Amino acid sequence: MLRFSKFAAAASVAVSVMMGAASAQTVLRSSDTHPDGYPTVEAVKHFGELIKERTEGRYEVEVYHSAQLGQEADTIEQVRSGVIDLNRVSMAPWNSLVPATLIPSLPYLFRSPEHARNVMSGPIGEEIAKGFDQHGVVLLAFYDGGARSFYNSKKPINTLEDMKGLKFRVIQSDVFVDMVAALGASATPMPYGEVYSAIETGVIDGAENNFPSYESAKHFEVAKNFSLDEHTIVPEVFVMSKASWDKLTPEDQEIFKQAARDSMEKQWELWDARVAESRKIVEAAGSQITTPDKQPFIDAMKPVYDKYVNTPELQDLVKRIQETEG
Structure with missing residues (x-):
């Protein structure tokens, strides 16, 4: 009987540890209006895989494609208020909130997709990204929205x-x-x-x-x-709710930033292939x-x-x- 009690106690401790580990995982919801398989959807999935790997499973990203969480205008409000954690949308709907986003939206500004990528992944992109901070979101990456x-x-x-x-x-x-x-x-x-x-x-x-x-x-x-x-x-933007961002440790914030940049380069690769196919x-x-x-x-x-x-x-x-x- 004593031996059984020790076994039961050990099992109880093991179950508690497992439950604690499970509850420590945070699942983040991400929205996209495009269908499954679209380059932006796949890039965010790639971001989620990197996050899961680099945080050793503490964070996981669920991607809701095909406007399952609403059209862009709706999901922008949801991510700003913290109802959803992540969102991929066009830059254009942000024009009224972040004045600098008007400039990349101007017609015939960029000479080519390569020109746009060089601009948005460099210092100018970082400068524009700062304008999102006061509107309840953190801009993680600029994706290629195509010509x-x-x-x-x-x-x-x-x-x-x-x-x-x-x-x-x-x-x-x-x-x-x-x-x-x-x-x-x-x-x-x-x-x-x-x-x-x-x-x-x-x-x-x-x-x-x-x-x-x-x-x-x-x-x-x-x-x-x-x-x-x-x-x-017009570049696409991949943003995270400021409420969700602020819950991350500084170390995890760096992991998220790097994973977003890696997903951006993945998206470029997928985009070029998809344009030719489409x-x-x-x-x-x-x-x-x-x-x-x-x-x-x-x-x-x-x-x-x-x-x-x-x-x-x-x-x-x-x-x-x-x-x-x-």
């Missing part, structure tokens, strides 16, 4: 004149609304998840996005005309890809730049971005 172009259900766009009279969905950003207006078209901000049906029913004529989004959301089924004007290369898919499905002369489109942006690049600080930021190699 955005116009597509529509009506006609190919070969010239600036072809833009006139068309109605395009844009993300909820004043810069995007003004950009479309400067090109002679009409802009309708609406959630990403409503675009397909809006084009199908004629509420709008088209939208603007990159090849992977155009393909994965099946927009190519209802808008066959894709104009490769590459008007913006273009091949939509072309095979019958999409017409046209490449208009960009210069008239660029020239039409003067009022947009005059409106938003309106302080010496912002003018200097534009100048430094343009001077960055890439």
Whole structure:
């Protein structure tokens, strides 16, 4: 009987230790509007794997893709208030909160995806990231959001004149609304998840996005005309709730920062492969890809730049971005 009691006591201690270990694990929820398999979703999964490994299982990341936790505007509020821990969204919806994010959202600012990556992963990116701190989030990484172009259900766009009279969905950003207006078209901000049906029913004529989004959301089924004007290369942001960040030790904060940077480089690799694959898919499905002369489109942006690049600080930021190699 004594021997059994000792065994029972030892077992009880073992169970207690195991339960303590289990309760010590923190599961962090991360949101993304894109579908499973999309480069940003896979990059955050990679981030989670690195976190789990480097914290020896103390932290784990659950990725909720396909807007399971809401559309971008909703999840931004959730991460700011600490309802969710991590969030991958476009930079553009932050324009009204973080003024410096307006600059990377400007049309025709970046010469190429490589140029955008060099800018956002360097000192300029760190400078812009600091502006998020006062809004309840910590910016962990900038992902590549790809070059955005116009597509529509009506006609190919070969010239600036072809833009006139068309109605395009844009993300909820004043810069995007003004950009479309400067090109002679009409802009309708609406959630990403409503675009397909809006084009199908004629509420709008088209939208603007990159090849992977155009393909994965099946927009190519209802808008066959894709104009490769590459008007913006707006970075994506991967942010963490300040409430969740402040619970980390300084050592764990460094682990999270490095894992985010590693996931950023992973995302670039995945992105390049996905762009090539998506273009091949939509072309095979019958999409017409046209490449208009960009210069008239660029020239039409003067009022947009005059409106938003309106302080010496912002003018200097534009100048430094343009001077960055890439």
